[in-house]
Structure formats: structure tokens, C-alpha cells
Amino acid sequence: MESLSHAFKERSVHALKDETLQVALHRAKDGFAVKRAKAVEGLPEFDALRDRAVAIKNHTLEHLDHYLERYADAVERSGGTVHWASSAEDARRIVVDICRAADAKMITKGKSMVGEEVGVNGALEEAGFEVVETDLGEYIIQLAHEPPSHIIVPAVHKTRGQIADLFHENHAKYGLTRKLSEVPEMVNEARQVLRSKYLAADVGITGANFLIAETGTSVIVTNEGNGDLTCSLPRVHIVTAGIEKVVPTAEDASTLLRLLARSATGQDMTTYTTFSTGPKREGDPDGPEEYHVVLIDNGRSTMLADQFREMLRCIRCGACMNHCPVYGAIGGHAYGWVYPGPMGSVLTPLSVGLKEAGNLPNACTLNGHCAEVCPVRIPLPDLLRTLRHREYQLKLGLKPLRWGLAAWVWFTAHPRIYRIGTRVQARMLALLAGRKGRFTRMPLAGGWFKGGRDLPAPQGETFMAVWKRRQKDSAR
Amino acid sequence: MQWCDERMSEPSPRVPADGPGDRPRVGLFVTCLADIYRPNVGLAAVALLEKAGCVVEVPASQTCCGQPSYNNGDLAGAARTARQTIAAFEDCDYVVVPSGSCAGMLMDYPKLFEDQPRWRERAEAMAAKTHELISFLTDIRGLDAVTTRFSRRVTYHDSCHGLRALGIKEQPRRLLASVEGLELVEMADAEICCGFGGTFCVKYPEISGRMVADKASDISATGARVVLGGDLGCLLNIAGRLGREGNGISVYHVAEVLAGMADVPGLGDPTDSGGRAR
Numbered sequence: 001m002e003s004l005s006h007a008f009k010e011r012s013v014h015a016l017k018d019e020t021l022q023v024a025l026h027r028a029k030d031g032f033a034v035k036r037a038k039a040v041e042g043l044p045e046f047d048a049l050r051d052r053a054v055a056i057k058n059h060t061l062e063h064l065d066h067y068l069e070r071y072a073d074a075v076e077r078s079g080g081t082v083h084w085a086s087s088a089e090d091a092r093r094i095v096v097d098i099c100r101a102a103d104a105k106m107i108t109k110g111k112s113m114v115g116e117e118v119g120v121n122g123a124l125e126e127a128g129f130e131v132v133e134t135d136l137g138e139y140i141i142q143l144a145h146e147p148p149s150h151i152i153v154p155a156v157h158k159t160r161g162q163i164a165d166l167f168h169e170n171h172a173k174y175g176l177t178r179k180l181s182e183v184p185e186m187v188n189e190a191r192q193v194l195r196s197k198y199l200a201a202d203v204g205i206t207g208a209n210f211l212i213a214e215t216g217t218s219v220i221v222t223n224e225g226n227g228d229l230t231c232s233l234p235r236v237h238i239v240t241a242g243i244e245k246v247v248p249t250a251e252d253a254s255t256l257l258r259l260l261a262r263s264a265t266g267q268d269m270t271t272y273t274t275f276s277t278g279p280k281r282e283g284d285p286d287g288p289e290e291y292h293v294v295l296i297d298n299g300r301s302t303m304l305a306d307q308f309r310e311m312l313r314c315i316r317c318g319a320c321m322n323h324c325p326v327y328g329a330i331g332g333h334a335y336g337w338v339y340p341g342p343m344g345s346v347l348t349p350l351s352v353g354l355k356e357a358g359n360l361p362n363a364c365t366l367n368g369h370c371a372e373v374c375p376v377r378i379p380l381p382d383l384l385r386t387l388r389h390r391e392y393q394l395k396l397g398l399k400p401l402r403w404g405l406a407a408w409v410w411f412t413a414h415p416r417i418y419r420i421g422t423r424v425q426a427r428m429l430a431l432l433a434g435r436k437g438r439f440t441r442m443p444l445a446g447g448w449f450k451g452g453r454d455l456p457a458p459q460g461e462t463f464m465a466v467w468k469r470r471q472k473d474s475a476r
Numbered sequence: 477m478q479w480c481d482e483r484m485s486e487p488s489p490r491v492p493a494d495g496p497g498d499r500p501r502v503g504l505f506v507t508c509l510a511d512i513y514r515p516n517v518g519l520a521a522v523a524l525l526e527k528a529g530c531v532v533e534v535p536a537s538q539t540c541c542g543q544p545s546y547n548n549g550d551l552a553g554a555a556r557t558a559r560q561t562i563a564a565f566e567d568c569d570y571v572v573v574p575s576g577s578c579a580g581m582l583m584d585y586p587k588l589f590e591d592q593p594r595w596r597e598r599a600e601a602m603a604a605k606t607h608e609l610i611s612f613l614t615d616i617r618g619l620d621a622v623t624t625r626f627s628r629r630v631t632y633h634d635s636c637h638g639l640r641a642l643g644i645k646e647q648p649r650r651l652l653a654s655v656e657g658l659e660l661v662e663m664a665d666a667e668i669c670c671g672f673g674g675t676f677c678v679k680y681p682e683i684s685g686r687m688v689a690d691k692a693s694d695i696s697a698t699g700a701r702v703v704l705g706g707d708l709g710c711l712l713n714i715a716g717r718l719g720r721e722g723n724g725i726s727v728y729h730v731a732e733v734l735a736g737m738a739d740v741p742g743l744g745d746p747t748d749s750g751g752r753a754r
Contacts, residue, residue, distance in 0.1 A: 012680070012683055016683065016686055325669045325671070325687050326683055326687075329686045329687055329690075330683060362680075363676070363680050364673070364676065365636070365669045365672065365676045366547060366673060367640070367673070368636055368637070368640035369636070369669065372640055385546070385549070388547070388548060388549035389549040392550050397548070401675070402550075405544060405550050405553055406550075406553065408540070408544055408545070408553075409550070409554075412556070412560055413539075413556050415536065422508070422511060426512045435746055435747055435749075436746055437741060437745050437747045438715075438719050438744035440720075447679070447681045448678055448716070449681075450685065451677060451681035451682065451684045451716075451717075453685065453713065453716035453720050454715075454719040454744060455712070455716055456712055456715045456716060456719065456727075458512055460749070461515055462512055462515060463506045464506070466515050466519065467534050
């Protein structure tokens, strides 16, 4: 997917002014956070599970080559085919080639963030295939020709009214012309449309929440059952997955599954957890004839080798964005690429470059809420700060900020001059503010006031001056 | 200076006495914001520490904790500032900071000297003896009550660094519960960031502005007339928004209330003196 992250500032301001978006965001605001808190409260061993999950992920990443090979062997043993894609381009080409070889026309898709990352849909449509997203949220944004704005609820930015309009516009061709207003009616109508697509599809593409090395199994979690239909009805099933999705055993996957839904939606388990291993065997009542796995690197092995390895523990639950006040204010589209919120602010610059996405790691108050809720304890604020350091070293940030910081550091290292400067500043500001006690505007400090706030004035003397005088007085 | 000693309330009788001569030497790192904007916070901190049986020192060569550099990626700059702070406080038994954010920064100093073993050692010693003010009073000095009076309905904003990095949540509430006449009403989303975030608030003012507007409406909804918190950065942001809204809610650092020194105008409130020295 093409990045629009360079325009983060403009896009975020636009998002703040978008009243419909704000309604949608406001409604979603507390839902997931409250549900997660309840789910965690109901599982006393949640923190112990997190520790185990971290250990599983760290161990796997430490030996990633070994587990990937084990996984690939197991897939081949079960009759499937493994394809290695080092770049997004590779991944697109591989998927298109498989679909061509299968002589496919219609392709159904389960929700796959790595699919969005490498731009599978665009490549398939360009190659002349009809692609239908089957996750309801993905289906909605596909109709709207928009990217997802959240990694687990891709259409969270849409209001019910907007969705009703989209269905009204797009479903007439199926003879469904009634304008709907209730959620169950809309879900039913989408189901009705999608059912015919499932049956007609030649290829089904899903992502993977986990890949189990010992068995060659891919695991997906859904709440709509669309994943099952996508991977079992078509002739060909393609799994697209990042290389970091592999875990050693089914037991390990089970540990991570216990964390995933609780962290994501506050459910104990998702409604469906689907395990698929290889194509249909002799005697199986159903299943695909061909089973392909596309293992995608696309920058992950670079992350594995540098300071950002911990990011590869991410299980894509979305808890960080559900608890991020910046995400809550502007939604996911402002971030400009596939992954929004805190995890996206780490991943995006690593994928599309700091020059393109330098705003993302900076657009964070380092409040730490994301790290607090992360099921695999990724120190997101620290990683964001590391990216800021990298940006600083590459001299990519704002020049005036660099100069300002350099001047401030010089002052902090010269206490006598610092004392004089702060005394003058405190006194001047207090005098200028007068009895009002605050400023409503000030030259050179426009940023502060742009936030719709006044600036309280200092009391007038610095503490250090008061303290010095007090020491003198008491000595007398 | 008239907003200090004579208005202090009586010390709490429940300060632990570990025995004569056991008065730790506490270095007060006042923070640049309290130094410049709110000396009353520094004086309140001194008063509270003295009542908790500490000998308070204020090293004259202290400046800033280095967060502006640290959080903007200038680690070398942050290290330069950190060396200044480390040297200034080396002789103290403890370093106490009336800010969770700046205290957290001091505790992070070892990260700045990974390749400099000698400085790293000094930074580790600094980090080990650094505490945020309120949690120092309760957790280290065993203070669990004050004897001050503040007959107002207040709400409390949990600043993120104090809350998440240092686990400060219950300590200020415990002490506030002992303030005579004070009624604490919790706001919705007290643990959600106010949108200050250091330079974030000027780099992304529109987002920051939305966050603090949400915070202000949660505050207003409590019916409290006063907001308290433990970090001046957040409090300046919140006071700035409440002042713009003009709804007459005052903002104080929690130390000012606990020390009985909140009888000066709140942050950004109108003042009789007009900033003139006294």
C-alpha cells in the first residue's frame, strides 16, 4: 500500500474537523478498553500468561530460521506448498501467479493485514480478478474504496448511516433495493450477498494469526465465520502471513490465543478459531484442492537484526490503538499507511522510511498506556523514542526544534547563566500577564495557543531566587 | 515572599521518627517548570519534606532534567544535561522531585551512559535514590496523613509518567483523604493523558488541544471547583484549557494543598499582585 504518512499533520487536522468521524470515534472510544479491562479482571493469570507469551515469542524470534524451516517442512508434508516472499512485490507476484495458475475468476478474502501491507487486492484487481472481502468491516471499506482504519475493526470510522448508504448504493445490482437502518438487517443483507460469492469463489485468501511449526497449521480467529468459508469452500486456499507469525507448538498458539481476543475485543475467545493444515485429504468431506502459504518478510528480518526486534512479538490485537488517546482523537486514516496507532507508528517508519513517516513516532505523548496493555509487553514508547533518536541523528526533524534544543542544553549546562535567564523570564512573563494571570496569545508561542488554550503566567520569582533569599534571611 | 512559613499548618504528629540524628539529607530537584512558573510548589515540597523529618537541600547548580532532549531524540544533549544534574545531587541521601515525569527521567539516566561506565555508575546511584515527592512522603517516610485544611471539592488528574512508570495512584489520594474539609470526586478517564506530552503539545497543537478539551470536560462534569495533580506540565496544559473556557475551575499542584499553601491564586488565575515582586 502506498504511504500517505508524510501528510500526517494535515490528515490529523482534517480528521479532527470531520464531524462524522468524530461521532464514530467517540462512540468506539471506551468500548474496547472497558471490555478488555473486564476480560483481564476475569483472568487472574493474565499477567503470568503475558510473561509466557513474551518468552514464547522471544524464543521463537531467537531461532526464527529453525522454526520457519520446521513449519515449511510440515506444510509440505501435509501436501501444501510454501512460497517465500522477501518483498511486497514478491508477495503480490506470487499470489497473482497462483490465482492465474488456478484459472481463477472470483477470489474471496478473509481479513489479512499483511495482505493490506503488501497490496494484494490492488494487484489481483489489476490482473483482472474479482476480489471480495468477506469480513464485514473489510467488506464495508472495500465498497467505500478506503483502507482499514483499525487493524481489527477496519470500518470503526464509519457510522451506521454511512454503511446503510454504501449498501444501498452497492446492493441494488443484486436486487436488494430497500434502504436499511437497523444493524441486524444490514448484517443479514451483507451475508446474503457474500454467500453467493463464497460459493462462486475459485480461490480463498486468508491471513494467519499464528503458524504452528510442529504441524504446519495456520490459525485464524474471526467472529463471523467468514474465515472458515473462505478457506474451505474454494478450490484453492492461499495463506498470506508475515514470517513472525510462526510459533513452535499448538500449545504455544493456545497460550497466545488466550491473550489475543481478551486484549483485542475483550472476548475470552473469538467466536471462531479456525485451524487449517494442508489441502483436502482423501476421505475429507470438504476442503481446498490446493493449499499455499506465502511467507512474507518485507523488512521483518531487518527488524529482527536491529533494535526493533521486540516489535516482531506483536500479535496484532489492536489494544495499543484502543488505548491510545492520539488514535482516539484522530482515528486510523490520519496515520497514512496500513498500521495505525502506536504499533503502526513503530512499523510504518521502519517500512516506508523515517523521511516519509517521521511524524508518526513524534505524534505521541509517551503516556505509556499502550505498553501497559500490550499482551506481549512491547515497550512501544521506548521504540518510538528510539525512532526519534534515529530521526535526530539523520537530521530529519524540524530545524528550529534542533536549534532550540541545542540552546536549551547549553543553558542547562551553565547554571549561573540559566539562573539569570530563568529569573528574567519568570519576571517578564508575570509582569506582561499582569493581574489577569495568564496569556491568551504570545508571539513565537503560537503552537501552544493553537491548541485552544491559554498559558498560565509564572508567579513572578523563580523558586531558586526565593530559596536563596530565604537561606540568607535565616542565616542572619 | 509572603506565601510561606507563617501560613504553614502544624506538622502531622504521625511522622515516623527513626531516632535522633536520622534525618536524611534530601536534595530537592525543583524542576524547571516549578522553578520558573510555580515557586510555590517548590516551597510546598520543602515544607512537606521538612515535616516528614528531612533536612532539605537545594543544590544551586541544578537546572532541567533533560526530557526535552531525551524525548526529541537528542541523547547526547540529554546526557550533557544529566551530567549537570548528577553532579549537583551526588552528596544527598535522596533526590526528591515534585513531578513524576522528571523523577522518571532521572531514573532513566543510566540509559544515557551505556558506553561510559563511570558515568553510568554515577547515573545508577542517582536513579536508585530518586523519588517523586508524594510517593517519597508516603512510601519512604511513612507519612499517611497531613493536618491541613482545604474546604473545597476537588478532582485529581493522574499524570501518566507518575502513574505508569512509578505506580503513583493511591498515595496522593491517601494523603488528600486526611485534608480537613476536602472532598475528592473522581473524574471519568482520570488515567487518560491530558495531551501535554512535552514538546508534543506545540508540535501537534490540534491533537493536543482536542485531548485537553476532553480532559476539561471530564473535569467539569465532576462539579469539582479545583483540579489537583502531581506534574506541572500537565497542570499548565489543563489550567490553560480551563482558563480559556472561563469556567472558574482552579488548578493546583497537590503538594500546595497538602502543605496548606494553596491560598494563593491557582495556576493562571487572576492575581492581585500582577506579577510584581513582594
